[in-house]
Amino acid sequence: MTKKSTMWLAIALVVALLVAAGVFALFTLPLRAETAAEDAAADLNSGTIESSVWSDQTTATKLHGLILGTLDQSMKDRSVELKGTKKHGDDVVATLKWSWTNQEGEPWEYTSELPLHKKGLLWSAELTPTVLHPKLDDGRVLVSQTTPGQRGAILGEDDEELMGEGPVVDIGIHPAKLEKAGDGDDTLSTLKDELDIDLTSLKERVDKAEPDQLVPVITLRESDYKKVKDSIHSLPGTVFNRHTQPLSRKKGFAGPTLGTAGAASAEEVEASDGKLTGESVVGKSGLQKAYEKQLSGPGSEAIYISDAEDAEASDEAKSADPVLVHEFPDHDGKNITTTLNVDVQEAADKAAETGKKPTALVAIRPRDGHILAVANQDPEGAAWDRALTGQYAPGSVFKVASGLAMLEAGVTAKTTLDCPKTTTVDGKSFKNA
DSSP, rough: OOHHHHEEEEHHHHHHHHOOOOOHHHHHHHTSHHHHHHHHHHHHHHHHHOOTTTTTHHHHHHHHHHHHHHHHHOSSSSEEEEEEEEEETTTTEEEHHHHEEEEEEEEEEEEEEEEEEEEEEEEEEEHHHHHHHHTTTTTTEEEEEEEEOOOOEEEGGGOOOOEEEEEEOOOOOOHHHHHHHHHHHHHHHHHHHHHTOOOOHHHHHHHHHHOOOOOOEEEEEHHHHHHHHHTTOOOOOEEEEEEEEEESSTTTTTTHHHOEEEEEHHHHHTTTSSSTTOOOOOOHHHHHHHTTHHOOBBBEEEEEEEGGGGTTOGGOOOOOOOOEEEOOBOOOOOOEOOOOOHHHHHHOOOTTTTTSOEEEEEEEEEETOOOOEEEEEEOOOOOOOOOHHHHOOOGGGGGGHHHHHHHHTTTTTTTTOOOOOOEEEEEEEOOOO
């Protein structure tokens, strides 16, 4: 190759490298408005403001976290898609399509506009509240508010309601108010006498609690609360809260079998991946726990625009009415149906109550195998479902099976049978109790 050819080859290589560098810069550096828009959309899609495309990255990061921080925690997923750009005077505006998905997999979509400005050779994106949602103003944020759904009922034979929502009253102690009143011992002693609670345990919990920490005492059906209201309602330091929760048709009705439901614990909320809040009601035992998925309803969920300082504030402290921007469909729990018969169950509960020892009773209708009643009684107050989960030798109940076997073998009432201490069947020895 001649020196001239070598020189032209070198020039061609340099030109090619320069062209390649220019093309690379054109499509990677924000030399075009479209490139800046793509980089900004990618950041918003990932939820991380990392690109240098933002006109003020520090401010954009703070604004993004402030406005969408709580929403990101409650939603399952989000995506941001660039739908196009258009000229706006000397600037360019990009159209963004936002798609959010809640914990139930339901979508919420809207579009917003992202302003793009050119400074020198490069384009930059400006993050404003309206980029994150078109109805946002300065100092406002997006928040999700959930309201628990109606819990399903447990039904019995002929669709009789065995357990459903009913009114209750939570009774609690406010330690600071109790101390201020100066007669705390009188309050606690009266609660002990009227509610039949452990006074020593209650005093220990009150002493350990922070001054403004509510100490739960007991939850009563409203009908039971009315019986003691005159004696306890005006006691210094007491706090009362009315609400509804799943209740059986009467106190003790098929108790361990139907089970209980109550406010989700802190551990249950933490393990729920955002599906539960402190206001959620969950099954704690029995059918309420076994059929939690069917009985519980996610309830209603709505997205609001609220003042930034109100996002973590209590309802009383909020300064302005939130603006509703989206509502997801309501979801209530579903009823479940059992074969328990109200009259038979009440009779079984009444019979079991007479037991001086732990007692269990199951009533089954032979023609279809339906369980009509399940009753449990334990003088020591143990609330487990002995009738359905207890394991015992069959005892005299097995005489039904052995009696049938004898009849089928031709034994009659006049037949004399041996009663040995042991007998061997297929090589296995059985002892006669």
